[in-house]
Amino acid sequence: MDSAILWVCGGVLLCLWGVQKLCGRKRALLHTVTSMLLGWAALACVNLCGGFTGVVIPVTPLSVGVAGAAGLPGVTLLVLFDFLL
Numbered sequence: 258m259d260s261a262i263l264w265v266c267g268g269v270l271l272c273l274w275g276v277q278k279l280c281g282r283k284r285a286l287l288h289t290v291t292s293m294l295l296g297w298a299a300l301a302c303v304n305l306c307g308g309f310t311g312v313v314i315p316v317t318p319l320s321v322g323v324a325g326a327a328g329l330p331g332v333t334l335l336v337l338f339d340f341l342l
Contacts, residue, residue: 296324
């Protein structure tokens with residue numbers, strides 16, 4: 258399970274960096290890493306506050322990938338899916 262999450266994180270990093278490079282950003286790697294870290298930090302905050310709010314998103318390769326690829330909007334989407342399903 259742990260190696261799957263690492264592979265997902267590496268794959269997301271590589272894909273996002275490639276997209277940023279194709280779009281012509283000068284600091285593509287910095288922007289990509291910052292976006293991914295913000296998404297993962299938001300996912301961690303949601304899970305840490307789960308005792309108070311009742312919202313807990315399990316840490317799976319899918320949730321880590323969505324949080325890394327989409328950042329804060331991705332975590333918001335995961336929370337909304339948790340409420341709907």
